[in-house]
Amino acid sequence: MLDKVKKLISEVENATAKTEEEVEKFRLRFVGRNNIINELFEDFKSVPPEHKRELGPALNQLKNSAQNKLKELSASLTSSASKSNVDVTLPGTFGTEGSTHPISQTRSRIIEIFERQGFNVEDGPEIDNDWNNFTALNFPPNHPAREMQDTYFIEKNPDMLLRTHTSNVQIRLMDKKKPPIRSIMPGRVYRNEAISARAHCFFHQVEGLVVGENISFKDLKNTLYHFSKEMFGKGTKIRLRPSYFPFTEPSAEIDISCFICDGEGCKICKQTGWVEIAGSGMVDPNVLENCGIDSTKYSGFAFGMGIERVTMLKYQLDDLRLFSENDIRFLKQF
Known part of the structure; x- marks a missing residue:
């Protein structure tokens, strides 16, 4: 033994x-x-x-x-x-069943471009009062946008409404923060419109605001010029067409050269060689004064664009409803 x-x-x-x-x-x-x-x-x-x-x-x-x-x-x-090559402290990998929504992809890309230009991101409520959404933005009392066919008002409180643009965040920002201001405001907005291939009762915007001393229209042009090249390609050109907005003066629509046909003319640009992407202008002095900012000392510019619009251009889509129908056959392409 x-x-x-x-x-x-x-x-x-x-x-x-x-x-x-x-x-x-x-x-x-x-x-x-x-x-x-x-x-x-x-x-x-x-x-x-x-x-x-x-x-x-x-x-x-x-x-x-x-x-x-x-x-x-x-x-x-x-x-x-x-001693293996796997670093267990790194984040895990995810499955491939889902994908980021195209609106979210475009929103993130827009934010990334403007953050590199020194903009910070601001947010605000989707339900706001008449002052922040209309009056402080220099909308006259009889402006058509105040009518029920455009705006969703809160029935029990007519002074409250679903914001029709993210400009309400600009007013709130200028009320609580004095210049210099350099911010963008992405978010969802609501308008009482018939749903079609080109319109919806809700959609997404990104608006920008810059307020400081000696801010000029040239600063606005350069900002949007840089954004357009980053978003749509280095060969992109822009043009500014005179327009009207109650909260900016002077105002301009921003067009970019069609990146699909290189300006030759196609169905995306309706044979014009140009596509509209944004509205913009110098902040009206009345808006600055409404927020307690001295318009004799400070000036600023603002711009706004629809995220759906930019996404449709980028991916050559022709129906706005695709973004909200949650059809997996559509979404998984992104």
């Missing part, structure tokens, strides 16, 4: 394991509940007394060696795993 114990001691000391299965096999043989060492201790009870003095220490040595070897083998596997 002593020879058997010594043989097992040698087997334990020389044991190796490269996999978890091999470690488990060693554990079951030498350390598990019904292991071979326990069987030897049972046989030890019937050994003649004169042999127990020599056999007992050998059995204890075998038991201790098996326990220590198990720890060593387990630690060796853990150490090998930690």
Whole structure:
């Protein structure tokens, strides 16, 4: 029996394991509940007394060696795993079942471009009062946009409404923060319009506001020129057409050269070579004064564009309703 114990001691000391299965096999043989060492201790009870003095220490040595070897083998596997090329501290990878909505992709891209120009992102409520949405923005009391066919008013409080543009965030920003201001305001807006391929009762905008000393129309042009090149390509040109907005003076519509046909004329640009992307202008002095900003010292410019509009141009889409129908066949293309 002593020879058997010594043989097992040698087997334990020389044991190796490269996999978890091999470690488990060693554990079951030498350390598990019904292991071979326990069987030897049972046989030890019937050994003649004169042999127990020599056999007992050998059995204890075998038991201790098996326990220590198990720890060593387990630690060796853990150490090998930690030396792999996988960095377990990095974020995990995600499945490919879903995708980012095209509106979210465009919104993120627009924000990225303007943040590189020094703009910060501001947010505000989608339900606001008449002052922030209309009056402070220099809308006359009889302006058509105040009528029910354009605006969703709150029935129990006619002074409250669903914002029709994110310009309400500009008013809130100028009320709480004095110049210099350089911010963009992305968000969802609502208008009481019939849903069609070119119109919806809700859509998304990104508006921008810059207020400071000696801000000029040239600053507005350069800002939108840089954005257009970043968004639609380096060869993009822009043009400004005179327009009217109650909250800016002078005002201009921003067109870009059609990046589909390179200005030659196609169905996207309606054969004109130009597509409209935004409205803009210098902030009307009345708007600055309504927010407590000295219009004799400060000036500013503002602009606004529809995210759906930019997305449709970028991906050559012709139906605004696709963005809100949640058709997986459409969304998974992005």
